[in-house]
Amino acid sequence: MTQRLDGARFRYLNEQLYSGPSSAAQRLFQEDPEAFLLYHRGFQKQVKKWPLHPVDRIAKDLRQKPASLVVADFGCGDCRLASSIRNPVHCFDLASLDPRVTVCDMAQVPLEDESVDVAVFCLSLMGTNIRDFLEEANRVLKPGGLLKVAEVSSRFEDIRTFLGAVTKLGFKVIYKDLTNSHFFLFDFEKTGPPRVGPKAQLSGLKLQPCLYKRR
Numbered sequence: 001m002t003q004r005l006d007g008a009r010f011r012y013l014n015e016q017l018y019s020g021p022s023s024a025a026q027r028l029f030q031e032d033p034e035a036f037l038l039y040h041r042g043f044q045k046q047v048k049k050w051p052l053h054p055v056d057r058i059a060k061d062l063r064q065k066p067a068s069l070v071v072a073d074f075g076c077g078d079c080r081l082a083s084s085i086r087n088p089v090h091c092f093d094l095a096s097l098d099p100r101v102t103v104c105d106m107a108q109v110p111l112e113d114e115s116v117d118v119a120v121f122c123l124s125l126m127g128t129n130i131r132d133f134l135e136e137a138n139r140v141l142k143p144g145g146l147l148k149v150a151e152v153s154s155r156f157e158d159i160r161t162f163l164g165a166v167t168k169l170g171f172k173v174i175y176k177d178l179t180n181s182h183f184f185l186f187d188f189e190k191t192g193p194p195r196v197g198p199k200a201q202l203s204g205l206k207l208q209p210c211l212y213k214r215r
Contacts (some may be wrong), residue, residue, distance in 0.1 A: 006031075010042030011211070018209035021129045022094070022105045029095040036095035039078055047123075050182045054150035055122045057185065059084035061148070062118065069117035072140055073125025074106045074133060090116065106131035111140040118146045123183070125151055130205045131169070135194055138170045147171055147188040154209040156184065165204030169194045 012169045015037055017025050029036045047053055052193035059081055062071065067086040076082065079098040085147055092109050104110060118139040147166075156162055159167050163173050163186070171188035196202070209211060 004189070007042065009038055012046060013039045014042070015209070015211060017177065018211070019170070020106050022127045022132070025127060026094045033068055033095060037097065040097060045078075052180065052182075053080075054073070054180075054183045056084070057081050058120060058148055060121055061087065062087060065118075070115070071118040071120060072109065073120045073122070074118045074137065075121060075126075076101060078133045080165050081120060081122065087118075094210060107136055109136060109140065114142045114145075116140050116145065117142055118148065120148045122148075122150045123152065125207060130207065131202060133167050134166060134171075134205070138194060140189060141190045143190060143192070145190045148192065149186045149188070150183050150206065151166060152210045153178070153180070153182060153184050155210055157208060158204065161204030162207070163204070165202040168196045168200070168202060 012029075017027060017039075062069075062085045069087050071081070071085070071087045071089045073079075073081050073089055073091050076091035077097065079089075079091050079100050080181065082091050082100055089100075090109070090111060091098070091102060092104055092106055093101050094103065094105070096103050102110060106124070119141050121137070125133060136148075141147065159176075159178070163176075166186075166188060167173065170190060170192050172191050173186065174189050175187035176185065180195050
């Protein structure tokens with residue numbers, strides 16, 4: 001019975017995270033700190049069923065790069081990435097499961113402009129303000145910096161429009177892997193500031209919510 005109630009609450013929290021802005025999600029977890037722990041536990045249970053955890057793939061990629069590169073992990077969860085690489089990692093999330101986490105809205109992280117080499121979003125492009133996250137990544141990345149994105153494959157209706165929208169935010173696609181059955185991986189290089197104004201519509205950033213069915 002407890003498992004069933006936890007499962008129902010996880011699905012409710014998951015739906016809330018996808019259906020509103022990140023500021024509302026942060027408020028939700030501030031008002032109910034246990035909710036974040038329950039959500040993360042349910043999330044890990046889902047990902048354990050996958051043949052490969054995308055954060056492990058990202059860590060493998062980063063281990064092939066200089067350990068001096070500074071990384072910003074947007075939506076870090078339990079800091080699995082930071083624990084898997086030698087690089088300095090800024091860990092950001094809506095609530096803390098680890099002392100290394102800086103609790104904040106990922107649309108406004110406490111970093112200086114052009115201060116990191118790599119920005120990572122691993123299954124964390126949630127909510128209705130994805131554009132804010134990507135613009136914030138652009139702000140903190142050094143020129144030529146690397147943006148790594150891993151997202152659930154079923155969220156993408158049109159890969160081309162998604163990539164086109166990210167490109168307009170000051171990036172270019174340098175790598176994509178669409179071969180995994182559960183998630184897609186993308187690498188982008190920062191080319192400069194966003195090339196469109198804040199009022200320009202970018203429909204390609206409207207990803208499908210990742211909703212879990214009752215078992």
